[in-house]
Amino acid sequence: MEIFDYDNILLLPRKCRVDSRADCDTSVQFGPHRFKLPVVPANMKTVVDEPITELLARSGHFYVMHRFDLDSLAYARDMRGKGLIVSLSVGVKPADYALVDQLAAEGVGADYLTIDIAHGHAESVQRMIAHIKQRLPDTFVIAGNVGTPEGVIDLENWGADATKVGVGPGKVCITRLKTGFGTGGWQLSALKWCARVATKPIVADGGIRHHGDIAKSVRFGASMVMIGSLFAGHEESPGQTVEVDGKRYKEYYGSASDFNKGEYRHVEGKRILEPVKGRFADTLREMQEDLQSSISYAGGTQLTDLKKVNYVILGGENAGEHLFM
Numbered sequence: 580m581e582i583f584d585y586d587n588i589l590l591l592p593r594k595c596r597v598d599s600r601a602d603c604d605t606s607v608q609f610g611p612h613r614f615k616l617p618v619v620p621a622n623m624k625t626v627v628d629e630p631i632t633e634l635l636a637r638s639g640h641f642y643v644m645h646r647f648d649l650d651s652l653a654y655a656r657d658m659r660g661k662g663l664i665v666s667l668s669v670g671v672k673p674a675d676y677a678l679v680d681q682l683a684a685e686g687v688g689a690d691y692l693t694i695d696i697a698h699g700h701a702e703s704v705q706r707m708i709a710h711i712k713q714r715l716p717d718t719f720v721i722a723g724n725v726g727t728p729e730g731v732i733d734l735e736n737w738g739a740d741a742t743k744v745g746v747g748p749g750k751v752c753i754t755r756l757k758t759g760f761g762t763g764g765w766q767l768s769a770l771k772w773c774a775r776v777a778t779k780p781i782v783a784d785g786g787i788r789h790h791g792d793i794a795k796s797v798r799f800g801a802s803m804v805m806i807g808s809l810f811a812g813h814e815e816s817p818g819q820t821v822e823v824d825g826k827r828y829k830e831y832y833g834s835a836s837d838f839n840k841g842e843y844r845h846v847e848g849k850r851i852l853e854p855v856k857g858r859f860a861d862t863l864r865e866m867q868e869d870l871q872s873s874i875s876y877a878g879g880t881q882l883t884d885l886k887k888v889n890y891v892i893l894g895g896e897n898a899g900e901h902l903f904m
């Protein structure tokens with residue numbers, strides 16, 4: 580198997596078919612809705628909050644609200660009341676089962692539910708998928724995280740509508756250091772490996788450091804790309820603002836860090852400071868422009884055209900040109 584990651588792959592241009600990058604369509608159908616970009620900010624406390632998810636929903640972007648220190652039912656009622664998409668995260672504990680029951684009993688429902696646990700290839704996730712499908716049969720269920728084809732196959736067979744791939748590639752992740760496991764350092768080839776067996780959409784989760792990595796993710800099989808660090812550090816970001824030597828930063832911490840958990844138990848995440856980098860909406864616009872440019876370099880007009888391009892691996896023992904996937 581070829582091992583590579585975002586920083587040692589480049590996609591190869593094909594003859595351009597548009598006169599303007601504005602003619603390239605970055606939108607994607609994901610579950611019951613179409614979104615402007617194949618991008619979703621990570622469901623983490625220092626990345627999204629109520630105002631940011633509302634901004635995303637109102638502007639035609641996908642969002643997944645986090646599940647920490649939040650009254651998810653009240654949040655869902657509020658979004659529903661505003662006529663916006665409801666997209667929540669759940670875990671696998673009794674309170675998460677109760678939330679699903681309440682969403683069903685009140686008729687609030689959810690358009691998307693993301694089962695978000697560290698080791699998503701687990702019977703606890705199988706049971707939660709079954710519960711959601713029984714109580715909320717119309718809800719689109721994203722389950723994860725996994726890092727192997729076996730994980731994708733099982734989650735799909737258990738009823739997930741999409742799987743989330745990425746164990747340990749995140750910027751504030753320390754899973755590989757603490758446990759010795761994960762896809763950190765080879766996330767892009769893990770995505771390729773998983774996409775080969777997937778029959779439903781894949782969300783590539785973690786490791787995105789540049790806008791061009793979104794096109795690379797789509798090339799290797801992602802329908803949606805979850806991004807944490809690139810979205811943390813905006814003026815509106817929920818993390819605390821910290822000033823160091825006159826420069827402003829926002830804190831960005833892992834969901835499995837002691838900062839999120841409130842205790843040092845099973846910690847697999849850390850806290851870093853991200854330089855403050857302007858407004859959220861401006862980054863979304865720049866991402867769209869960059870992705871339009873990627874599609875034009877692919878010789879295409881739409882997102883799926885990215886899947887057809889060749890690529891080169893730079894350096895290392897797998898180096899070379901690859902004409903076919």
Ligand SMILES: NC(=O)C1=CN([C@@H]2O[C@H](COP(=O)(O)OP(=O)(O)OC[C@H]3O[C@@H](n4cnc5c(N)ncnc54)[C@H](OP(=O)(O)O)[C@@H]3O)[C@@H](O)[C@H]2O)C=CC1
Nearest residue numbers: 670671695696697698724745746747748754834835845847
């Ligand atoms: N994408 C990634 O690489 C990672 C992401 N995270 C993020 O951190 C957050 C917290 O994750 P998580 O700790 O799973 O959430 P929770 O603390 O909600 O744990 C969910 C349940 O899964 C159990 N569990 C967690 N890890 C394992 C494991 N390795 N083996 C067996 N059971 C397990 C927990 O029990 P118990 O605590 O008793 O074991 C608990 O019952 C999530 O948002 C997750 O996405 C965390 C690590 C890696």
Ligand SMILES: Nc1nc2c(ncn2[C@@H]2O[C@H](COP(=O)(O)O)[C@@H](O)[C@H]2O)c(=O)[nH]1
Nearest residue numbers: 621749750752785786807808833834835848
């Ligand atoms: N191992 C851990 N992974 C975590 C933790 N909190 C979040 N995450 C994952 O990271 C991505 C975001 O990655 P980024 O590279 O874009 O910053 C996020 O979606 C989760 O899957 C954690 O504490 N430990």
